[in-house]
Amino acid sequence: MRQLLLDNGFSEQDVDGYDAFAKAESKKALEQAMKMPDPEPSDLFTHDFAPTPITEEKGERSPLGAEKVVMVDCALFAIEELMKKHPECLLYGQDVGGRLGGVFREAATLAQKFGDNRVFNTPIQEAFIVGSTVGMSAAGLKPIVEVQFADYIWPGLNQLFTEVSRSCYLSNGKWPVSMILRVPIGAYGSGGPYHSSSMESVVSNIRGLKIAYPSNGADLKGLMKAAYYDPNPVVIFEHKGLYWSKVKGTKGATSVEPSEDYVLPFGKAWVLQEIWKKEEEETLSIITYGMGVHWAMNATEELGLQDRVEVVDLRTLHPLDYETVFSSVKKCGKCLVVTEEPSDNSFSRALQGRIQEECFKYIDAPVMVIGSENMPAIPLNSVLEKTMIPSTEKVKAKIEEILNY
Structure with a gap:
């Protein structure tokens, strides 16, 4: 760091001053920390999650005159409404940008409506997709990111476990990671061993995450909205076989699209x-x-x-x-x-x-x-x-x- 400052035009005197200031501040912080009492046993059970403002179901779940839509569109419309209302909302992941709009059409038209700086593709690197949300959240943005298939989540688990899920707890509630991770999941149409897996057991063993797994479009939209306004990290599993209700016996996944203000709190069966x-x-x-x-x-x-x-x-x-x-x-x-x-x-x-x-x-x-x-x-x-x-x-x-x- 010292050499970097010197290379960018800072004088030796300037750098020595910064160095002395940093050492003094560090020493002061250490002395203050050493004077603090040990935590109480009850402190162990605080700050696993930041408080959420979404505690009640609100809005119209089935507005009069509204048409039934497939499950994937309920999520699409929810994100579109959020992006219109909140300029800090971003959507990124593999193939969600303007050229394709998601392999399941789950991000269709969003890049055209909100621009490539808010809806964009990422490298095929799940560790980056998940890990980048920590910095995005710290900068005041609200990232909605996607792992293209649940089978691909494995490279991102390190970031999900060590950084995203623990930030609120390890910072005493100061830095919760406010993000949504969308995960298309489940067996559908002979997807084979690399596109059909279920792994909610793995993710649910990561403490500090909220996890949704809806069965229908109305719930997906309401939970997506609740997740956005929740300051904590949220994983939403979205079954591919329910997206379009093409699997026999899944017409119940289609639903009347809820109103824009509809929210469904987590933890309500x-x-x-x-x-x-x-x-x-x-x-x-x-x-x-x-x-x-x-x-x-x-x-x-x-x-x-x-x-x-x-x-x-x-x-x-x-x-x-x-x-x-x-x-x-x-x-x-x-x-x-x-x-x-x-x-x-x-x-x-x-x-x-x-x-x-x-x-x-x-x-x-x-x-x-x-x-x-x-x-x-x-x-x-x-x-x-x-x-x-x-x-x-x-x-x-x-x-x-x-x-x-």
Whole structure:
């Protein structure tokens, strides 16, 4: 640094003065720090997250006269509204710029509307995409960034874990990283082993992140808005098979586009299919998220069990609405957790354990989990892909097994 200053025209006297000032300030700061008392044990549990202003659902979820739109467009429209209103909002990632607008059309027209200085492509370097949000946030910007497929997130995990998730906690709440990371996820249309993975268990093990995994467009828009106004880092998993509702049985992912002011707070699950407690019949609570919501809803409809099976859509994985989950399980007496991930050592297995622990006195059967087969990758071949992941038929069989337990 000294040589750099000298090379740029500063005199030796100037540099010596800066050096002396820096040493004096450092010594002063050290002396002040040494005089401070040790922290209290309770201080351990502070500043994992900065306070968020979004605590209630607000705005119109289903405005009169509004048309139904596909899930990917709900996110697109949400970001467009945010960029119009907030000049500090940026969108960048692989292929999201003007030439392509995202491989799923999730950023279509945004570069043309807001310019290449606000919507732009990045190198194929996830560590940069994720890590750059720390500096962007510190400079007062609000970056919305994208990892093109969940399978590509691995190079960015170091930055997500060591920098993004911990900044608020390690700075005593002074420097939360305000960013949104969009992650298209899940198996869809024979994407093969490098474009089909689920990895919410990996990301949910990184403390200091908020995580959404919506099942429909209205939730995605409301959560996107909530994430923008949240000062903390947020990861939004967006299932590729729900973007366009082209997968059989996923029309429920389309929705009337919510109003511009619609926000949906994190940590609020949705009892999508609610039942009354039945003393004379066995009942079941299905806890799920993302694509699992559609498998569960289709399975109960085809079995004609809408009055005996309650379906809870988690919406967000962290914070998780345990109150709604436990209430549903205690009412129904039996529980099935549905996930697309391989179930061993997964987020869903951890949730299964929490439910078993909290609801043990109220349940009449073991809490069960259905997920993908516990194999290393999802094959490209469509027959093997179908064999690998859950489906409506597989969930139907599991429902019958538990109800007859």
